[in-house]
Amino acid sequence: MSVQTDDQPRTEKLADACVICTTPLAGALGYAFGMLGIGRSSRNPNLCTRCNTHAEEGRLVELTVLFADISSFTEMTHQLGPERTHEVVDAFLQMATAALIEHQAFIDKYIGDAVMAFFNVPIHSHDHAAQAVAAAEAIMAGLPALQKRFGLDLNASVGIASGWARLGRLGSKDAKDYTAIGDVVNLAARLEGQARAGEILLDRNVYQAVAGSYHEAAEELLMLKGFGEAIPAYRLNTGEGIPRPLGAAGDHAGRALSLGAILFAILGAPCAAATLIGPLAVALGFAGATGAAGVLWGLGDAPIRYPILALATLGALANLYVIWHARGIRARSESTAAQLPIT
Incomplete structure (x- = not known):
């Protein structure tokens, strides 16, 4: 029977970022x-x-x-x-x-x-x-x-x-x-x-x-x-x-964390994406809805308000899809993590 400890192994040198996905760790x-x-x-x-x-x-x-x-x-x-x-x-x-x-x-x-x-x-x-x-x-x-x-x-x-x-x-x-x-x-x-x-x-x-x-x-x-x-x-x-x-x-x-690593960790890394896409989509959707509401209020009954309303609706639906997709990614990631006792 294996004996595991929760303490991190003591090492003198640790990477500043995950060596697989470059998510910052320091x-x-x-x-x-x-x-x-x-x-x-x-x-x-x-x-x-x-x-x-x-x-x-x-x-x-x-x-x-x-x-x-x-x-x-x-x-x-x-x-x-x-x-x-x-x-x-x-x-x-x-x-x-x-x-x-x-x-x-x-x-x-x-x-x-x-x-x-x-x-x-x-x-x-x-x-x-x-x-x-x-x-x-x-x-x-x-x-x-x-x-x-x-x-x-x-x-x-x-x-x-x-x-x-x-x-x-x-x-x-x-x-x-x-x-x-x-x-x-x-x-x-x-x-x-x-x-x-x-x-x-x-x-x-x-x-x-x-x-x-x-x-x-x-x-x-x-x-x-x-x-x-x-x-x-x-x-x-x-x-x-x-x-x-x-x-x-x-x-x-000792490698300095590069801008590329930061951008990859935030935008491209699968680990970071599962965590960050949902909140980012919510923030963008809220900002888009608020901005669209302000524009529509200022336009009154002008005909151009209808294309803007359609674009805002499409943007909201796109954000809902991103949130739904990100939740699926996160659910699959957490399901796999639950199967592997290494977190």
Whole structure:
């Protein structure tokens, strides 16, 4: 059973705008959108809450799955007791989550001391496998600070696999979870279980994406539970490192919010449109009706008043249609959001 927290993951660099629809998430405009109920997603704070509804529900998608957890967790729990263990696990998951989000991961769930994350969904990237490995390296790089903080020989193990999976919601009407189902998920979990302390274990698809940076990794065949034949895998010892993939969230963090982004967020973004079109249509309709009434009063019985009255009527009907259409968009968006527990 997954354990979710309502707190936003703690990251040092966050995008000023949603990386999908560019809705402002920081500054005065971010505050204004927050008043309308649009804020940062709890699964990745570089996304807005509405863009979570654009995840590929009910589709087969290519993605990279990462599992990471604390090595020798059972022994640590026995030695430290529940209170101290909770403190250590919380610190580890905060650090790991920050590293994952920095590399455009989508946090699927926390399972005890483990975190499961996706890459390439919903933020598409051609180098999602390399981003996952870079995120794993960042997790390993964050361990020395935790070791010093708690005075423990704290280590982690990571498993990463790339492939195809079906994204969707599982559960009943009252209790749902959004996740991926497929061999790639099971493979990443099994690889993490086989990784030794301080190791990142990759499947062949992931290794092929980063092979140029890891010349020393040798292929080995592993018999994994649930797989009928040996699986090729590659062990990476931390410390070699690879160049940070382009397009990570940190690249957006310092970017000034452009006028184009503002206009797109207000006029073109599907998330913003569902919220703003209705109120804008009401305001325009009220202004048009008021102006038309003033003009008609001034014209008295002049014949020209009838074309003006017809135009005003058409304008009012157009505004009513816009309001009706926007309500439909919003209803569909909220219906999808209710199905995906990520807002």
